[in-house]
Structure formats: structure tokens, C-alpha cells
Amino acid sequence: MPLIAGVSRGRDMAERASTVRVHDFGEVDLGLSPDQAQAEADRCLQCKKPACVTGCPVGVDIPAFVLAIAEGRFGEARTGILEANLLPAVCGRVCPQETQCEGACVLSGKDRAINIGALERFAADLGGLEGEAPVARAPATGRRVAVVGSGPAGLTAAAELARRGHAVTLYESLHEPGGVLLYGIPEFRLPKAVVREEIERVLALGVELRTNMLVGQSLPVEELLAYDAVFIATGAGLPSFMGIPGEEVNGVYSANEFLTRVNLMHADRFPDSGTPVKRGSRVVVTGGGNVAMDAARVARRLGARVSLVYRRREEDLPARREEVRHAREEGVEFMTCAAPVRILGEPCVTGVECVQMEMCALDESGRPAPRECEGSSFVIDADTVIQAIGTSPNPLLVRLLPGAETGRKGNLVVDEDGRTSIPRVYAGGDIATGAATVILAMGAGKRAAAAIDADLRSGIAP
Amino acid sequence: MYSVVKAEQLADRVHELVVEAPHVARHAKAGQFLIVRVDPDGERIPLTISRAEGDLVRVIFMTIGATTYRLAELRAGDSILDVAGPLGRPSGIPQNATCVVVGGGVGIASCPIIARTLRGAGNRVIGIIGARNADLMILEDEMRQACDELHVTTDDGSMGRHGYAADVLKEVIEAEPVDQVWVIGPAIMMKVTSAVTRPKGIRTWVSLNPIMVDGTGMCGSCRVVVNGETKFACVDGPEFDAHQVDFDRLMQRQRIYPEEEREALERHHASHCGCEPGARHG
Numbered sequence: 218m219p220l221i222a223g224v225s226r227g228r229d230m231a232e233r234a235s236t237v238r239v240h241d242f243g244e245v246d247l248g249l250s251p252d253q254a255q256a257e258a259d260r261c262l263q264c265k266k267p268a269c270v271t272g273c274p275v276g277v278d279i280p281a282f283v284l285a286i287a288e289g290r291f292g293e294a295r296t297g298i299l300e301a302n303l304l305p306a307v308c309g310r311v312c313p314q315e316t317q318c319e320g321a322c323v324l325s326g327k328d329r330a331i332n333i334g335a336l337e338r339f340a341a342d343l344g345g346l347e348g349e350a351p352v353a354r355a356p357a358t359g360r361r362v363a364v365v366g367s368g369p370a371g372l373t374a375a376a377e378l379a380r381r382g383h384a385v386t387l388y389e390s391l392h393e394p395g396g397v398l399l400y401g402i403p404e405f406r407l408p409k410a411v412v413r414e415e416i417e418r419v420l421a422l423g424v425e426l427r428t429n430m431l432v433g434q435s436l437p438v439e440e441l442l443a444y445d446a447v448f449i450a451t452g453a454g455l456p457s458f459m460g461i462p463g464e465e466v467n468g469v470y471s472a473n474e475f476l477t478r479v480n481l482m483h484a485d486r487f488p489d490s491g492t493p494v495k496r497g498s499r500v501v502v503t504g505g506g507n508v509a510m511d512a513a514r515v516a517r518r519l520g521a522r523v524s525l526v527y528r529r530r531e532e533d534l535p536a537r538r539e540e541v542r543h544a545r546e547e548g549v550e551f552m553t554c555a556a557p558v559r560i561l562g563e564p565c566v567t568g569v570e571c572v573q574m575e576m577c578a579l580d581e582s583g584r585p586a587p588r589e590c591e592g593s594s595f596v597i598d599a600d601t602v603i604q605a606i607g608t609s610p611n612p613l614l615v616r617l618l619p620g621a622e623t624g625r626k627g628n629l630v631v632d633e634d635g636r637t638s639i640p641r642v643y644a645g646g647d648i649a650t651g652a653a654t655v656i657l658a659m660g661a662g663k664r665a666a667a668a669i670d671a672d673l674r675s676g677i678a679p
Numbered sequence: 680m681y682s683v684v685k686a687e688q689l690a691d692r693v694h695e696l697v698v699e700a701p702h703v704a705r706h707a708k709a710g711q712f713l714i715v716r717v718d719p720d721g722e723r724i725p726l727t728i729s730r731a732e733g734d735l736v737r738v739i740f741m742t743i744g745a746t747t748y749r750l751a752e753l754r755a756g757d758s759i760l761d762v763a764g765p766l767g768r769p770s771g772i773p774q775n776a777t778c779v780v781v782g783g784g785v786g787i788a789s790c791p792i793i794a795r796t797l798r799g800a801g802n803r804v805i806g807i808i809g810a811r812n813a814d815l816m817i818l819e820d821e822m823r824q825a826c827d828e829l830h831v832t833t834d835d836g837s838m839g840r841h842g843y844a845a846d847v848l849k850e851v852i853e854a855e856p857v858d859q860v861w862v863i864g865p866a867i868m869m870k871v872t873s874a875v876t877r878p879k880g881i882r883t884w885v886s887l888n889p890i891m892v893d894g895t896g897m898c899g900s901c902r903v904v905v906n907g908e909t910k911f912a913c914v915d916g917p918e919f920d921a922h923q924v925d926f927d928r929l930m931q932r933q934r935i936y937p938e939e940e941r942e943a944l945e946r947h948h949a950s951h952c953g954c955e956p957g958a959r960h961g
């Protein structure tokens with residue numbers, strides 16, 4: 218099964234046919250069979266200095282687990298991955314492997330990179346947690362650490378700190394942990410059962426989870442700072458709107474709202490579940506990143522005709538190629554070089570007025586700058602509009618932290634070990650970088666946990 | 680799980696729940712709200728924190744849709760799956776000022792905590808509470824204790840004065856200099872009542888109730904237009920300067936899901952006995 222040109226990957230997973238999968242939320246990729254996995258693992262050169270590992274922000278020992286798969290020692294493969302990564306079933310599915318581990322694999326130039334993501338997923342998916350050896354914990358240190366936010370950065374830091382013997386309390390403002398893994402990334406790319414199972418593994422280390430706690434309010438900052446150390450991982454959840462006329466009318470959503478209603482609140486099952494969402498018969502999604510693809514594909518599954526409006530060219534779409542391909546197969550119509558200028562209708566959306574864009578000289582991002590073509594406006598009929606044009610760091614807690622140094626995007630400024638400008642307060646993931654990726658957030662959580670542990674032991678922190 | 684320690688019906692379709700939720704109760708301030716989710720398939724709905732003492736919080740709500748009817752069925756000893764909060768910014772409390780707190784209908788629920796806090800900060804507090812009729816009036820005693828002076832009105836004259844809260848407010852601001860006013864109730868009542876203080880330029884606060892999901896600034900469902908700018912009511916509010924609020928837009932956005940709400944309510948009632956919704960059983 219050929220993948221799109223330009224992306225070289227190893228043996229591919231089976232996918233459910235687009236005509237079938239567009240009617241449900243079942244997973245699109247089906248994973249590798251044991252035979253496929255072993256054949257793919259066999260191709261690995263077992264490099265002495267494995268380049269792939271340098272591409273993995275959490276340092277999974279890739280050759281070792283790939284060898285274990287090749288030799289049929291599947292359980293060992295899984296145990297090996299868990300040494301470095303407690304969320305392998307998540308990462309195997311959603312890591313941008315082409316720019317991480319697989320992008321660094323020596324085979325990626327000449328041959329095809331080893332399909333490390335699929336192999337990791339294969340090893341992780343085998344069997345449930347039962348029978349899995351519990352991860353070892355160091356003796357209790359008597360130190361208390363608060364972790365704020367239970368997305369991938371917070372989960373990873375919590376696990377690493379608990380492993381090192383610290384008493385960890387993990388605070389989450391929503392009713393369930395997981396962050397974007399739960400409310401953002403849709404079921405058909407990342408089944409929630411998979412996320413829940415991996416979170417169980419983190420909690421099994423003795424991490425105390427406290428949901429429904431908006432830190433800064435449910436737990437005042439003074440009480441937060443009374444912990445021996447604090448790791449802030451509140452993510453980049455603040456949705457941006459385009460600022461065009463008509464955005465307040467009924468039927469205009471941020472991608473965050475649309476996806477949260479469906480993924481977290483199960484609006485696809487309304488009225489069996491209590492939260493509604495406008496299913497729409499004609500949906501316009503604005504934006505061209507992974508979030509836009511997810512929103513468009515969810516809207517298709519709710520039964521709408523979906524157009525995705527993006528202001529640059531097709532080749533400039535920032536989303537992963539594979540997600541673009543999946544979206545297209547599922548019938549999402551792409552309208553590139555177009556930008557919305559006004560949302561029409563009152564009180565409900567009836568359409569989106571757009572203008573045609575032409576591509577001019579390269580801008581600082583190295584892409585051609587889009588410019589409006591005079592008199593090119595046109596209208597797309599729509600009853601629902603979903604804006605997926607980006608998010609920025611959650612300002613709520615940051616604003617309340619006395620003396621916190623922040624960057625241009627409202628992000629917390631940190632050093633490479635995650636230290637903020639406030640003693641004993643560390644941060645990582647999207648709150649520090651702005652919207653990025655699951656694995657970068659996990660890497661940040663892991664580095665910060667190591668720094669917190671070292672600082673607590675050396676007495677830098679009390 | 681959060682235990683319900685008290686559940687009572689206060690008036691026609693108006694119910695009170697007292698819930699054990701220490702993380703909310705200990706830090707709640709006047710003007711803030713919480714979000715409840717009753718059971719695993721439940722919607723997250725915002726309710727004002729009407730009182731907080733020790734580990735207990737009180738909410739008062741009117742049954743209008745599936746979730747509030749479901750809440751009205753809860754009894755002492757039952758539990759609520761999720762209670763998140765306190766959410767939103769607290770009311771800004773002046774000192775040594777004369778303040779008027781106006782509550783309309785179920786909006787009266789929010790008033791005593793604000794009145795008490797204002798009075799505690801050394802303000803003179805005049806309360807005005809209005810309901811359609813005597814059967815819908817709530818918290819009169821509590822308001823009388825919390826305020827220096829209390830006016831009671833009903834639209835039909837069945838209790839207190841015959842008329843609207845806005846009429847009383849007009850008289851009060853004529854009778855003495857007033858520094859700040861709070862108006863809390865249904866959107867249309869807040870629109871009409873806060874218009875009264877505009878000519879005199881009296882600082883007036885309203886507590887906006889758009890549809891919410893997370894209540895933490897993450898989705899934008901709760902966006903309202905204030906002074907021509909988009910604000911998120913859950914984190915920038917819920918209290919805003921009344922004279923800058925686009926009430927028509929607020930009311931428009933409260934009506935995003937009329938068909939869905941009807942469907943959910945019909946389903947809720949169909950899954951229950953034929954008694955009066957929210958009625959006491961045995």
C-alpha cells in the first residue's frame with residue numbers, strides 16, 4: 218500500500234476503508250499483525266550508534282525493542298519501551314515519527330525508515346495491563362511535588378517523579394485526566410480506552426490524581442507554592458479566533474469547543490449523552506494544521522459535507538501529510554489559497570465570505586506570503602463554521618504566579634531543564650513552548666522531573 | 680463523588696442543593712460559580728455558588744432542561760459525580776460605598792453572598808428582590824438579614840410591591856446617592872433593569888450566563904461581547920459592566936440548541952414516571 222510521495226516509511230499498517238470509517242469513530246489504522254511486525258523489525262540494522270534514538274525526545278531504546286520484536290520476545294519489547302516511555306500506545310499512534318525517530322533512522326534516506334511508530338504501537342497494544350511487571354519505585358523521599366495539568370507533560374513528569382520516590386499530587390481542572398489526548402485528538406486516531414489504560418499505569422505508581430481542581434482557584438497559589446516543588450503543565454488551550462465580522466453568531470465554534478463536545482463530552486452520542494453539538498449539514502473549517510484536519514474529519518463523521526479553507530497552497534498545509542491524505546479520502550474538500558473575511562447570517566450562520574489569495578514573495582517562514590486578490594470574493598454556503606487557527610498558552614495560572622517571566626506568546630519562560638524564574642517552580646510542554654507535540658511535551662516532563670529530583674536531593678530546593 | 684447533604688424545593692421549579700465539596704467551599708468568593716456533572720453521560724452545567732460554609736456549598740437552580748430536572752431528583756445522601764470550582768472572577772468589592780443588589784427570579788440565589796460580602800467590607804447595602812409571583816420568591820429572610828434595607832416586588836402583586844425590580848431601583852437611586860449596583864437574573868431582566876442606572880452613570884454589574892462547557896477558558900463557548908470586544912465569561916467574568924454588555928447577543932447565543940434541549944428534556948421525562956417533573960416521591 219503506497220504512502221504519499223516524499224514520506225518514506227516501512228511496512229504499513231492496514232487501514233479501514235474510507236467509505237466505511239467515515240460513518241463511525243472506530244480507529245482508522247488497524248496496527249501490524251505479528252508477522253508484519255517481525256518482518257519490519259528484521260529490517261533494522263541494529264546500529265551501534267543508533268541515530269533513531271537521538272530523534273526520540275524521551276530516549277526510547279529503539280534498537281533493543283525492535284530486536285526483541287524481531288526475535289518474537291514481544292513482552293520484553295514492551296517492558297523495554299516502558300523504561301523510557303510510559304505512554305507507548307499513545308506515542309506509537311500520534312508521534313510525528315517522520316520528524317522524530319523515523320526521520321533520524323539511517324535507513325530513511327536510501328531505503329525506507331523502520332516504521333518505529335507502528336512497532337512501538339504493536340508492542341504496546343499486546344495484552345492489557347494485566348501481567349505487566351509493575352514499574353519499580355525508589356524508596357520514599359518524603360518530598361511532596363505538585364504537578365498541574367494531566368496532559369502528556371504532566372503525566373510524564375508525575376510518573377518520573379513518583380518512580381524516584383517523591384509523593385506526587387497531579388491536579389487537573391477537567392473531570393478526567395489526559396489533556397489534549399482526551400479532549401482534542403479524536404477517537405479514530407487515538408481511542409480513549411488506550412489513553413485511559415496508559416494513564417492507569419501512571420497512577421499505579423502511586424500518583425494521587427485530583428480532578429475538578431482548577432489550580433489558582435480550587436487550590437490557591439500560596440498552597441501550591443507550599444509544595445517542595447511544582448511542575449506546571451497547563452498546556453496551550455486558549456483558542457484563537459480570527460477576529461472577522463460574524464464570529465459571534467450561532468454555529469461558529471473554536472476547534473477546541475467542537476472537539477471537546479465530541480471527544481470529552483461524547484456529543485456524537487447525543488441524546489444518549491447529555492451534551493449536544495451542531496452536526497451541521499455544510500461545515501466550513503478554517504485552518505490547515507492537524508487540529509483543522511481533526512475537526513474536519515470529526516464533522517464528516519457527524520454527517521456533514523465539509524470544506525476546509527486554507528489561505529496558502531496545498532503544499533504549504535502544516536498538517537502531517539498522512540492526516541491530509543486521510544481527510545481527503547474521507548471526502549473533506551480542500552479550498553486552498555482562500556481566506557475567510559466575514560461570516561454571514563443572523564442569528565445563525567448561513568455562509569462564509571472568502572477571498573482568493575495569491576502567493577507572493579517568500580516571508581520569514583520561508584513560505585510565499587499570501588495576498589488578497591482584489592475583487593475575488595466568493596461565498597461558501599455553511600451552517601457551521603469551525604475555526605482551527607491555533608491556540609496559545611493557558612493564561613489563567615500563569616497570571617497568578619508572582620514573578621513569573623513570560624514570553625511573547627504568554628508562555629512560561631524556562632531553561633532547558635524546565636526551571637522557571639520562580640525558585641522550585643518548573644514548567645514544560647505547551648505552556649512553555651506554545652502548541653507543539655505530545656512527545657516534546659513528554660520529553661520536557663521527563664527532563665524537568667530529573668531536574669526536580671536532582672534539585673531536591675542536592676538541597677537547592679528545600 | 681461529592682455527597683449531597685441537603686436537597687430541598689424552595690419554590691415552584693426552584694430547588695436547593697447543599698453539596699460537600701471542600702475544594703470549592705473553602706476558596707469560594709462572592710460572584711463565582713461551579714460546574715457540575717451529575718453522572719457519566721451528563722452535561723457540564725454552571726451554577727452560581729450561592730453560599731459556602733466549611734466544606735459545604737449551596738446551589739439554587741430552576742428546572743428548565745434535562746440536567747436541571749435530573750439535579751432536582753437528587754436527595755440527601757445521593758452524590759454528584761463531578762463538582763469543579765470555584766470558577767470565574769470574584770465580584771469586585773468596594774469599601775464604604777452605598778451599593779444596591781438586585782435579584783430577579785432564580786438570580787436571587789446569587790444575591791445574599793454578594794450582599795453579605797459587601798456589608799462585611801463596610802458598605803451600606805440595599806437589596807431588591809423580584810419574582811413573577813409569591814410562589815417563585817426565594818431567600819427573602821436571608822436577604823433581609825444580609826442587607827441594611829430590603830425591597831420585595833412581584834410582577835402580579837401577590838407579595839411585596841406590585842411591579843418590577845427596575846421600578847424600585849429607579850426610586851432607590853433617586854432617593855439617595857448610590858455608588859455601585861449589581862443586577863442578577865435572566866438576561867432580559869438584567870438588560871432592562873441595568874438600563875435604569877445608565878443615565879446617572881452608576882457603575883452596574885451583571886452576571887452573565889452564556890452556555891459553557893469547560894469553564895476554564897479553553898473552548899470559547901461562553902464568549903460574550905462587552906464594549907465591542909469578545910470576552911470569555913468563564914474566565915474574564917462572569918460579572919461585567921452592564922452598560923457595555925451586548926445583551927441581545929447573549930440572548931441569541933443562549934438559544935443555540937433549542938431543538939436539542941427539547942429532545943433531551945423529552946427523553947428525560949420519558950425515562951421517568953408520569954409524575955410532575957421534579958416532584959417529591961414518597
Ligand SMILES: Cc1cc2nc3c(=O)[nH]c(=O)nc-3n(C[C@H](O)[C@H](O)[C@H](O)COP(=O)(O)OP(=O)(O)OC[C@H]3O[C@@H](n4cnc5c(N)ncnc54)[C@H](O)[C@@H]3O)c2cc1C
Pocket residue numbers: 311312313365366367368369370371388389390391394395396397398401402403430431432433450451452453454476507508511611613614645646647648652653654655656658
Ligand atoms: C486537536 C489536536 C490534535 C493534535 N494532534 C497531535 C498529534 O497527532 N501528534 C502530536 O504529537 N501532537 C498533537 N497535538 C498537540 C499535542 O496534543 C499537545 O502538544 C500536547 O498535548 C501538549 O501537552 P501538555 O501536557 O503540554 O498540555 P495539554 O495536553 O494541553 O494538557 C494540559 C492540561 O492541563 C489542564 N489545566 C490547564 N490549566 C489548569 C489549571 N489551572 N489547573 C489544573 N489543570 C489545568 C488542562 O485541562 C489539560 O488537561 C494535537 C493537539 C490538538 C489540539
Ligand SMILES: Cc1cc2nc3c(=O)[nH]c(=O)nc-3n(C[C@H](O)[C@H](O)[C@H](O)COP(=O)(O)OP(=O)(O)OC[C@H]3O[C@@H](n4cnc5c(N)ncnc54)[C@H](O)[C@@H]3O)c2cc1C
Pocket residue numbers: 712722723724725726727728738739740741742743744745746747748785788789887888889890891892917932933934940941943944
Ligand atoms: C456562570 C453561570 C451561573 C449560573 N448560575 C445559575 C444558578 O445559580 N441557578 C440557575 O438556575 N441557573 C444558573 N445558570 C444557568 C444554568 O447553567 C442553566 O440553566 C443550565 O445549564 C440549564 O441546563 P439544562 O440541561 O437543565 O437545560 P438545557 O436544556 O441545557 O437549557 C435550557 C436553557 O438553558 C440555557 N443553557 C443551556 N445550557 C447552558 C449552560 N451550560 N450554561 C448556561 N445556560 C445554559 C439555554 O439558553 C437554554 O435556553 C448559570 C449559568 C452560568 C453561565
Ligand code: SF4
Pocket residue numbers: 272273274275276277279302308309312314317318319333334337656
Ligand atoms: S516515543 Fe515517539 S519519537 Fe520516541 S521512539 Fe516512540 S514513536 Fe518515536
Ligand code: SF4
Pocket residue numbers: 260261262263264267268269270279280283321322323324331333
Ligand atoms: S537508526 Fe534505524 S536501522 Fe538504525 S537502529 Fe535505529 S531504527 Fe534500526
Ligand code: FES
Pocket residue numbers: 890891892893894895896897898899900901902911912913914
Ligand atoms: S466555557 Fe469554555 S471557554 Fe468559557
